[in-house]
Amino acid sequence: MSRFTGPRLKKMRALGIDLPGLSRKTIESRPTPPGQHGAKNTRRKKSDFGVKLMEKQKLRFNYGLSEKQMRRLVVDARKGKEPTGDTLLQLLERRLDNVVFRAGFAPTIAAARQLVSHRHIKLNGKLVNIPSIRLRAGDEISIKDVSAKLPIVVETLGNLPLTRPEWLSWNEQALSVKVAHMPAPEDVPFPIDVQQVVEYYANRL
CATH class of the missing domain: 3.10.290.10 (RNA-binding S4 domain)
Structure with missing residues (x-):
C-alpha cells in the first residue's frame, strides 16, 4: 500500500483522532466517522484485529509511510535491546x-x-x-x-x-x-497503543 494522498480530514475522522503530522485541521467539529452512518459506527465494537489495524494506521498515516516502510521499521525495531514498541516510536520520531x-x-x-x-x-x-x-x-x-x-x-x-x-x-x-x-515514547504527539501495532505485525513478518 502506497502513501495516502486522499482527503486527510476524512481519514482522521475514520480513525477517530487528530494526527498533527497529517493535517493541521482537527476533527473536533465532526468527530464521527465519515459517511451516512458515521454516528452509528461509533457505537459498534471493534474486533481485536480492528483495534490493532487502527493503531497501526495511526502511525502510518501520521508519519506518511507506506506499508513497506512500516514493515521495515518494525523489523529494525525488533533488533534493538529495548522493547520493540518503544524503539519503533523512537525510530519514527527520529x-x-x-x-x-x-x-x-x-x-x-x-x-x-x-x-x-x-x-x-x-x-x-x-x-x-x-x-x-x-x-x-x-x-x-x-x-x-x-x-x-x-x-x-x-x-x-x-x-x-x-x-x-x-x-x-x-x-x-x-x-x-x-x-x-x-526521543521517548511519550514524545509522540497523539495517543497510541504501540503494543497493538507490535502484535499486528507479529504474524506478518
Whole structure:
C-alpha cells in the first residue's frame, strides 16, 4: 500500500483522532466517522484485529509511510535491546522529515518531506534530500537562508502546529534545531497503543 494522498480530514475522522503530522485541521467539529452512518459506527465494537489495524494506521498515516516502510521499521525495531514498541516510536520520531516538522519549518510531515526532497534543509551544515534519514543525538538541522523566506516556512514558524518537544533544542537566531537527546515514547504527539501495532505485525513478518 502506497502513501495516502486522499482527503486527510476524512481519514482522521475514520480513525477517530487528530494526527498533527497529517493535517493541521482537527476533527473536533465532526468527530464521527465519515459517511451516512458515521454516528452509528461509533457505537459498534471493534474486533481485536480492528483495534490493532487502527493503531497501526495511526502511525502510518501520521508519519506518511507506506506499508513497506512500516514493515521495515518494525523489523529494525525488533533488533534493538529495548522493547520493540518503544524503539519503533523512537525510530519514527527520529526521521528527518518528522524533525523538520517538529522544529516548526513545515505545517505537516508531508510538507516537511517536500522541503527535504527539494534540498531546502541542511543536516550538520550539508544539504540533504533523503527524508528517511535517522537523526542521532547532537545532529543539527537548519534551513537554507533563501529557503527561510519561503511563505510556508515563514507562516509555520510564526504559528507552530505543535510545541517543540523537549528533546529538540531550538536556536532562534540561526533558525536551527539540535537533537539534544533521543526521543521517548511519550514524545509522540497523539495517543497510541504501540503494543497493538507490535502484535499486528507479529504474524506478518
